Amino acid sequence: MSFPWANEYKPSHPFMKWMDEKLPLPRLVYNSVGGGYPVPRNLNYFWNFGFLALICLTIQIVTGIVMAMHYAANTAVAFETIEHTVRDVNWGWLFRYAHANGASAFFVVIYIHIFRGFYYGSYKAPREMVWLLGVVIFLLMMATAFMGYVLPWGQMSFWGAKVITGLFGAIPLVGEPLQQWLLGGFAPDNAALNRFFSLHYLLPFVIVGVVVLHIWALHIPGSSNPTGVEVKTESDTVPFYPYYIAKDGWAVGAFAILFAAAVFFFPNSLGHPDNYIPANPMSTPAHIVPEWYFWPFYAILRAFTQNFFFIPAKLMGVLAMFGAILVWFFLPWLDKSPVRSGSYRPTYKKFFWFGLIPAMAVLFYCGGAPAEEPFVMLSQIAALYYFAHFLIILPIVSAIEKPLPLPYSITESVLGHDEGAQLRAAHGATEAVHSDATPAT
Amino acid sequence: MARILSILVGLFFTVALAWAFVNGAYIQITEPTGPTAEHEFHLHPKDVHFASDGPFGKFDNQQLQRGFQVYKEVCAACHSLEYVAFRDLAQLGYTDAEVKAIAAGFSVPGVDPNTGESTMVPGTPTDYFPKPFANDVAARAANNNAVPPDLSLIAKARHNGPAYVYSLLTGYRDQPAELVKEFPGSKTPPGLHYNPYFANLNLAMPPPLTTDGQVEYSDGTKATVDQMAKDVSAFLVWTAEPKLEKRKQTGWAVLGFLLFATILGYMSYRSIWADKKH
Numbered sequence: 129m130s131f132p133w134a135n136e137y138k139p140s141h142p143f144m145k146w147m148d149e150k151l152p153l154p155r156l157v158y159n160s161v162g163g164g165y166p167v168p169r170n171l172n173y174f175w176n177f178g179f180l181a182l183i184c185l186t187i188q189i190v191t192g193i194v195m196a197m198h199y200a201a202n203t204a205v206a207f208e209t210i211e212h213t214v215r216d217v218n219w220g221w222l223f224r225y226a227h228a229n230g231a232s233a234f235f236v237v238i239y240i241h242i243f244r245g246f247y248y249g250s251y252k253a254p255r256e257m258v259w260l261l262g263v264v265i266f267l268l269m270m271a272t273a274f275m276g277y278v279l280p281w282g283q284m285s286f287w288g289a290k291v292i293t294g295l296f297g298a299i300p301l302v303g304e305p306l307q308q309w310l311l312g313g314f315a316p317d318n319a320a321l322n323r324f325f326s327l328h329y330l331l332p333f334v335i336v337g338v339v340v341l342h343i344w345a346l347h348i349p350g351s352s353n354p355t356g357v358e359v360k361t362e363s364d365t366v367p368f369y370p371y372y373i374a375k376d377g378w379a380v381g382a383f384a385i386l387f388a389a390a391v392f393f394f395p396n397s398l399g400h401p402d403n404y405i406p407a408n409p410m411s412t413p414a415h416i417v418p419e420w421y422f423w424p425f426y427a428i429l430r431a432f433t434q435n436f437f438f439i440p441a442k443l444m445g446v447l448a449m450f451g452a453i454l455v456w457f458f459l460p461w462l463d464k465s466p467v468r469s470g471s472y473r474p475t476y477k478k479f480f481w482f483g484l485i486p487a488m489a490v491l492f493y494c495g496g497a498p499a500e501e502p503f504v505m506l507s508q509i510a511a512l513y514y515f516a517h518f519l520i521i522l523p524i525v526s527a528i529e530k531p532l533p534l535p536y537s538i539t540e541s542v543l544g545h546d547e548g549a550q551l552r553a554a555h556g557a558t559e560a561v562h563s564d565a566t567p568a569t
Numbered sequence: 570m571a572r573i574l575s576i577l578v579g580l581f582f583t584v585a586l587a588w589a590f591v592n593g594a595y596i597q598i599t600e601p602t603g604p605t606a607e608h609e610f611h612l613h614p615k616d617v618h619f620a621s622d623g624p625f626g627k628f629d630n631q632q633l634q635r636g637f638q639v640y641k642e643v644c645a646a647c648h649s650l651e652y653v654a655f656r657d658l659a660q661l662g663y664t665d666a667e668v669k670a671i672a673a674g675f676s677v678p679g680v681d682p683n684t685g686e687s688t689m690v691p692g693t694p695t696d697y698f699p700k701p702f703a704n705d706v707a708a709r710a711a712n713n714n715a716v717p718p719d720l721s722l723i724a725k726a727r728h729n730g731p732a733y734v735y736s737l738l739t740g741y742r743d744q745p746a747e748l749v750k751e752f753p754g755s756k757t758p759p760g761l762h763y764n765p766y767f768a769n770l771n772l773a774m775p776p777p778l779t780t781d782g783q784v785e786y787s788d789g790t791k792a793t794v795d796q797m798a799k800d801v802s803a804f805l806v807w808t809a810e811p812k813l814e815k816r817k818q819t820g821w822a823v824l825g826f827l828l829f830a831t832i833l834g835y836m837s838y839r840s841i842w843a844d845k846k847h
Contacts, residue, residue: 169847211652211722214812221812222819366845374838381831388827392820393624396725404726404809405718414768434592436585444585451582462575501597508590512583519579523572542846 131350133362135163160347166365167372168353170542174248175351176379177241183380184234185339189332191227192276199279201325203318206281207406225395231273232398233387235421238266242456247480249356249468254349256460261342263456265335270422270453272331275324277419278316282403287416289316289324295429295449298442315409355541356468357534361549364538415498423495424488425449427507428514430499448511455518462518465526467534475529479521487513606755610748612740612765614732619803624821627814628807630662635786636804637661639797642784643777644720647712650698652721653808659694660811668694675699713760715773724802724809731802733766738798740766741776 137158139145148155158164198213198220200206213220242262245251251259274292278285293316297307312319350359359365366372390398398420402413418426432445439447455462470477487510494507535541537549620629637658640650655672659665672692677699679690692699701717702708708716724730744763749756757763761771778794786792806813 169845171847208652214810215652215657221810221816225816366847370841371845374834374841378831378834378838381827381834385824385827385831388820388823392816392823395816401726401728401730404722431586432589434585434589436588439585441589448582448585451578458575461571464572501593501602505590505593505597508586508593512586512590515579515582515586519575520583523575527572 130159130164130347131166131359131362131365133365134159134166135367137162137164160343161373162369163367165347165350165368166359166362167351167368168359168364168538169366169371170353170355170538171351171372171375172354173379174240174244175353176376177237177244179376180237180379180383181234181241182339183383184230184237185332185335187226187230188234189336191223191230192329192332194223195227196329199325201279201322203281203321203407206279206321210280222391225391228399229387229390229395231276231419232421233383233390234269235273237383238269239421242266243485246484247470248352248354249463249465249470250352251456251459252463252468253460255346255352257345258342259460260457261338261345263453265338265342266456267453268331268335268338272328272335273419273421275328275331277403278321278324279328280403281321281407283405283407283411283413284400284403284416284418286316286407286409287413288418289320291416292418293320295442295446298440298446300443352468353538354469354471355535355538356472357536357538357541360537361539361546363546363548417496420492420496423493424491425452425495427491427495427503428452428511430495430504431507431511433504433508448515452511452514455515459518459522463522463526465529465531467531472532472534473529474532475525476522479517479525483513483521484517487511487517606748606752607769609751610745610765610770611768612736614729614736614766615739617732617735617799617802619731619799619806621803621806621813624817626817628661629803631788632800632803633661633807634663635788635790635797636800636802636807638784638786639778639801640720640804643797644801645698645701647701647708647717647774648720649700649702649717650721650808651700651719652697653811654695654697655692656694657811661807665694672696713773717774720805721808724805726809730809731806734805735798735802736766737764737772738776738778738801739795740764 137148137152137155139148139154144154147153155164195213198209198217200209210224214224215221217223245259245262274288278289293307293311296310297303299306308314310320311317312323350365353359400417400419417423426449429445429449432441432448435441436444465473465476467473470480490506490510491514494503494510497503537546539549540546620627620632640648655668655675658668658671663671672694675692675696675698676689677692677696679688680686681688702711705716718726723734727733741762741764744757755770757771761773762775763770764772778797781791781793783794784792784797790796810816
């Protein structure tokens with residue numbers, strides 16, 4: 129679906145006409161990321177991160193395929209094959225560092241993308257499916273990244289795998305057999321390494337599939353925008369090409385500069401030194417920590433230090449860690465405010481900036497810190513706020529909050545006036561493409 | 570209904586966390602955990618700089634050769650260098666003939682060409698540095714139950730690796746009297762050596778660099794303990810990442826290109842949007 133004023137694909141070259149009849153792939157591209165896709169004109173730079181995420185996924189798949197050409201998923205040689213890649217393969221060090229830092233870049237981009245969604249209410253109708261698919265992508269990314277980190281078979285690879293697969297052991301009754309089934313043994317070993325490699329190669333392509341669905345679902349209502357007011361008339365939009373291709377294009381350049389700076393000048397600063405020690409099941413590292421992008425959820429896991437009624441602390445932690453992400457699935461129905469954008473929601477905005485963001489920051493910090501006081505108590509407070517924010521504060525705030533008046537249209541928010549649309553509205557001729565939920569003022 | 574359900578689930582997690590917090594706070598108040606000897610006396614690595622530091626860093630081949638000499642004459646007695654081959658030494662500025670001679674100076678595991686039996690043969694440039702011990706059991710037996718770690722990656726396998734290695738090598742001292750006074754149970758056990766740069770303060774490795782002139786540098790540099798420690802640390806930066814120099818040089822070329830491309834991209838963005846207020 130698209131807006132009635134969307135440009136139509138009109139091939140002029142005979143070959144393109146022929147192609148359009150047989151396989152209208154150019155038409156699909158034109159309507160998805162070309163002149164045929166009208167996009168709100170007022171998107172800010174937070175709307176560049178979807179495109180950047182796609183770039184990151186591409187970097188990971190390309191560098192990953194090259195890494196796989198030199199890697200052997202065998203506990204006896206896995207570590208050595210990575211060292212061989214870095215030392216002896218032409219440009220191997222570049223592929224290795226780009227792949228390892230590419231995972232971090234992907235998560236930086238995706239966290240900004242997700243928090244853009246939180247702030248601007250991107251998850252709300254009619255874009256619930258876009259959001260749900262996005263959460264699925266995030267879960268797949270976490271699984272892929274976790275298994276990828278195990279592959280070099282360093283100390284943190286091994287012990288991280290042991291801790292995380294150990295979480296399944298907390299499930300009552302079936303936990304232990306399930307854990308052994310997942311690992312193919314009692315502890316991570318060759319069987320686990322092999323299947324992790326197999327899945328680490330598979331899942332990125334599953335992600336590609338879900339990304340296609342994510343973009344498809346997005347193109348039905350079209351992109352949201354910082355005002356949260358839906359597109360009304362042609363003057364609210366610009367065609368994706370050339371406008372947003374140009375904007376995304378230079379954003380990719382800016383991203384690439386930061387990424388290159390990390391890869392070429394600080395390639396190891398986000399990794400843990402212990403992973404340069406080959407895995408040794410007989411020697412436990414002083415502090416077992418996952419990669420930085422898992423820290424908030426790791427902090428939540430470790431925040432549950434007390435049995436709660438009949439539920440063991442470990443099971444509580446596991447429930448909470450998965451629950452912390454699963455709660456995102458319910459967001460479209462927990463947040464009932466008819467106003468999308470946080471910019472017009474004074475109360476929600478305060479809870480976002482002074483509640484959720486600091487809580488996430490504390491969880492990030494504590495997840496990377498050793499499991500000692502005061503970090504445990506700090507993460508307990510932050511995790512408490514995290515759950516309260518989504519499950520208690522959001523439903524209540526969205527029910528009682530008095531939103532600020534919304535602009536009539538995107539055009540009005542940009543130009544200060546929108547005569548065209550108002551003239552037509554006065555004549556009763558407006559056919560709003562999507563009815564906006566008007567806040568009760 | 571959905572709202573009530575969500576608030577109930579929210580209360581479940583928040584009350585569980587509040588309960589854990591109260592318990593944690595109670596334990597903190599009733600049985601506060603005192604400081605440990607490691608907490609009080611462990612030192613962060615010294616502030617030391619190497620030619621390879623920073624975005625423009627380059628290896629100082631002269632220093633790497635000295636560092637290699639220290640490794641060969643001191644460290645190699647106990648520590649392996651598994652991922653480094655003799656051929657790699659050409660990068661330090663040794664000629665092919667010198668590399669061959671260095672390799673031939675080591676015995677590596679091989680096969681007797683006449684009998685097919687395992688034996689030791691002189692190394693060739695394609696061989697890797699041989700391990701000083703046959704296996705971990707042998708290493709433990711010879712080293713007071715500690716396995717000397719492989720050194721190829723040590724500069725990347727420790728926080729602030731190069732400075733850590735240098736600090737450790739120059740950080741041996743007598744255990745401070747205050748430590749034993751404050752933590753009577755923390756006296757350095759026999760066979761271990763006090764070193765505040767080591768995580769748990771007591772290290773199985775005896776001080777390896779003890780006297781000035783322990784190795785004899787051919788380039789005339791005075792082989793003080795400090796100098797030898799610095800040189801071998803610089804050498805271990807190289808063994809951990811022989812491609813470091815190439816990485817940084819490539820980085821500048823890539824950044825230059827990206828900067829140019831991004832400026833062009835930004836300018837076309839400005840020109841395309843020039844007529845559109847947004």
